[in-house]
Amino acid sequence: VNLADxxxxxxxxxxxxxxxxxxxxxxxxxxxxLAGDARQGAHxxxxxxxxxxxxxxxxHVWLIYVLVFLWTAFPTAFGAIMTTxxxxxLLVGLGIVLRGGAFAFRKFSSSVREAQLHGAVFAVSSxxxxxxxxxxxxxxxxxxxxxxxxxxxxxSWTGPTSWVGGxxxxxxxxxxxxxxxxxxxxxxxxxxxANDLGSKAFWSGIVTGAVALAAAVTIxxxxxxxxxxxxTRGAALVVLSAIAGxxxxxxxxxxxxxxxxxxxxxxxxxxxxGWGVAQYPDLLVDELTIDAGAGARSTLIGLVIVxxxxxxxxxxAMVWLFVLVNQDDWQRDRH
Amino acid sequence: MLIAADQLxxxxxxxxxxxxxxxxxxxxxxxxxxxxxxxHRRGIRNGDAxxxxxxxxWGKASAVLFAVGAVSGTILSFEMGLLWPGMMSRxxxxxxxxxxxxxxxxxxxxxxxxxxxxxWGRLRPEVHLRTLIPIMLSGLFGTFCILAVNAWMNAPTGxxxxxxxxxxxxxxxxxxxxxxxFPQFLHMFVxxxxxxxxxxxxxxxxxxxxxxxxxxxxxxxxxxxxxxAIAALCQPAIGHxxxxxxxxxxxxxxxxxxxATTTESNAPVVIGGLLIDxxxxxxxxxxxxxxxxxxxxxxxxxxxxxxxxxxxxxPANVVHIAFQMMVAAGTAMxxxxxxxxxxxxxxxxxxxxxxxxxxxxxxxxxGGLAVLALEAGWTTTEVGRQPWIVYRVMRVDExxxxxxxxxxxxxxxIVIYTSMGVIATKVLRGMARRWRDDESLDLPTPYGxxxxxxxxxxxx
Numbered sequence: 001v002n003l004a005d006x007x008x009x010x011x012x013x014x015x016x017x018x019x020x021x022x023x024x025x026x027x028x029x030x031x032x033x034l035a036g037d038a039r040q041g042a043h044x045x046x047x048x049x050x051x052x053x054x055x056x057x058x059x060h061v062w063l064i065y066v067l068v069f070l071w072t073a074f075p076t077a078f079g080a081i082m083t084t085x086x087x088x089x090l091l092v093g094l095g096i097v098l099r100g101g102a103f104a105f106r107k108f109s110s111s112v113r114e115a116q117l118h119g120a121v122f123a124v125s126s127x128x129x130x131x132x133x134x135x136x137x138x139x140x141x142x143x144x145x146x147x148x149x150x151x152x153x154x155x156s157w158t159g160p161t162s163w164v165g166g167x168x169x170x171x172x173x174x175x176x177x178x179x180x181x182x183x184x185x186x187x188x189x190x191x192x193x194a195n196d197l198g199s200k201a202f203w204s205g206i207v208t209g210a211v212a213l214a215a216a217v218t219i220x221x222x223x224x225x226x227x228x229x230x231x232t233r234g235a236a237l238v239v240l241s242a243i244a245g246x247x248x249x250x251x252x253x254x255x256x257x258x259x260x261x262x263x264x265x266x267x268x269x270x271x272x273x274g275w276g277v278a279q280y281p282d283l284l285v286d287e288l289t290i291d292a293g294a295g296a297r298s299t300l301i302g303l304v305i306v307x308x309x310x311x312x313x314x315x316x317a318m319v320w321l322f323v324l325v326n327q328d329d330w331q332r333d334r335h
Numbered sequence: 336m337l338i339a340a341d342q343l344x345x346x347x348x349x350x351x352x353x354x355x356x357x358x359x360x361x362x363x364x365x366x367x368x369x370x371x372x373x374x375h376r377r378g379i380r381n382g383d384a385x386x387x388x389x390x391x392x393w394g395k396a397s398a399v400l401f402a403v404g405a406v407s408g409t410i411l412s413f414e415m416g417l418l419w420p421g422m423m424s425r426x427x428x429x430x431x432x433x434x435x436x437x438x439x440x441x442x443x444x445x446x447x448x449x450x451x452x453x454x455w456g457r458l459r460p461e462v463h464l465r466t467l468i469p470i471m472l473s474g475l476f477g478t479f480c481i482l483a484v485n486a487w488m489n490a491p492t493g494x495x496x497x498x499x500x501x502x503x504x505x506x507x508x509x510x511x512x513x514x515x516x517f518p519q520f521l522h523m524f525v526x527x528x529x530x531x532x533x534x535x536x537x538x539x540x541x542x543x544x545x546x547x548x549x550x551x552x553x554x555x556x557x558x559x560x561x562x563x564a565i566a567a568l569c570q571p572a573i574g575h576x577x578x579x580x581x582x583x584x585x586x587x588x589x590x591x592x593x594x595a596t597t598t599e600s601n602a603p604v605v606i607g608g609l610l611i612d613x614x615x616x617x618x619x620x621x622x623x624x625x626x627x628x629x630x631x632x633x634x635x636x637x638x639x640x641x642x643x644x645x646x647x648x649x650p651a652n653v654v655h656i657a658f659q660m661m662v663a664a665g666t667a668m669x670x671x672x673x674x675x676x677x678x679x680x681x682x683x684x685x686x687x688x689x690x691x692x693x694x695x696x697x698x699x700x701x702g703g704l705a706v707l708a709l710e711a712g713w714t715t716t717e718v719g720r721q722p723w724i725v726y727r728v729m730r731v732d733e734x735x736x737x738x739x740x741x742x743x744x745x746x747x748x749i750v751i752y753t754s755m756g757v758i759a760t761k762v763l764r765g766m767a768r769r770w771r772d773d774e775s776l777d778l779p780t781p782y783g784x785x786x787x788x789x790x791x792x793x794x795x
Contacts, residue, residue: 072431079424082416295428296505
């Protein structure tokens, strides 16, 4: 196995995990934004708090994982991405600070007004952050990040593929979040809320699918390398995503929330992996290959060992956390 | 590439602001779990309801502190690339590994904090208590990893730079286990306990000054204070060891700390004083002590600015003042700890022990002094390394971004970090106020209009 490819695969595993786990947490914030006033939104917001409260920090670490793997394994690419995409990264950073802080502050607010203020910050930054992350992905995928970091400060990340990336990111995380929240609400015995969320998941799934179709046209015109890859190496994954997405919609109509979560994860994971496979062997599309961008061999070996260490420490802990929060007891109110 | 000086200053201010903010919160992440553990264990082993209630309250407060710490830590990882792409592009693979290892620590910390905070009443008490242990260990390991990176910037090793600038022969283990690592790591790790302990104790000292001297307040004071007092006592020795490598390995930092203008053995220590036009003005000079402290011998030669090229000198006054502030604050903390020990001997754990407003005021001050020492010590090591980002390998102006947007990002950071600090304080004070007003620990979450609060019990 080529060591650089392996490091890239491990890095991309983090991207997929963050897209799903971190994504669902952001998506919850999107629904929080749309939940209405304090009275109308109380049940949904309580559910969001209950569902993402124990897990959001752990899920957030996947972003750190991605950044750290990127700069350790592919230092030049990291420098190029952070320099050219300075503006969207800055906005993502601000969004992350505001979202995390406001989420914790809202929980311990002294009054409804205070909670509304923090809640609004949490919700708006939950939309902004995945949007700009999607724009960043679009910039890389459409070959707008030159190796020397000399890409335009604004033009690099405002191309058609970036707009598609940003919109799809927000829609996808909303779809995932609604599906996850519906299952959590059902397990907590809140059937009305579960049905409401299931319906949100269904309709956001439809919109996401429609936008994805439109995105295909945009990518075809704007991001040639990516489009080629998606039609060849990545084609199977695109098809898998479409099938899993459709299956999710059917399951949602049948109110089988718990299973719908899994197909939804497959739909999102396969399209994200499809992106990675489509741009392989490029790290920065049309600019830098994985091999050319790889750092020192000794460090890549070290990184694989660190990953192995993570697999036997952090992963079991993560599994335990998810098992715990999926117990009925953790979804019910404690009195 | 020539970078305007003010561009560099903006980047350095932003890094200083975000690190200066995060470093305090990271102290809580490292040290608070151990203090919670002591109380939680006392609560379930001795059936001490007051200790258990304190553990629960501190857990809730830490939920706020850890959340802000997690996001401010994330910003730092962004800034490595946004502000210093020159360093990361060239040395990312030399020094990235400890960051990756820290990622594991961060995962474990975040996972077990989630489990601990939501585990009340859901996990068996003994299991629940034990979930604090991985949090403590990941704080220890995470500190080690981050300080490995910072120590490497002071004592870079584990690579070769070819004449054309290419970095080769990368040995990540050598980079991690550099000469500065262990003392720097210990100094910071112990500092985390001093900062957290004195700050938490200060909160309860304020309460006692306002007349709340019940057992819970005394316990809330004593447990963190003892942690901090022990930490404060250890710091001079650790700091001394950390300083021993400077005379040979980082002479420009030592020269700035000591305001050494001429190279000499039997060098003095100057208490106070400023370097003005190349001469030390003011201050009290203690002969020979400088050499003794720097190398455990009067014969230790301290390199002065006369032998350091002008363009390799750090801003001496900033480093000197910061260093002396750290030492002064550390000494004051030890004095306050001694005062505590003396009162404790006389009064035991009684109400009378705290019947001295001046002692309580001093204990409140210790919280501030601990933060002052932390920030001053960190300023000493960071500013003392200037103008290098990687000592004698890469200058900060070679590493900084050329991005003109940096002033805007600095302004945004100032606004956001200030409001985060203010809001976090306000929220924590609001929690304390409600706990005082109402004995029940579960705070209702006010998602609904008043009158129909969603008072689900798992607002832990």
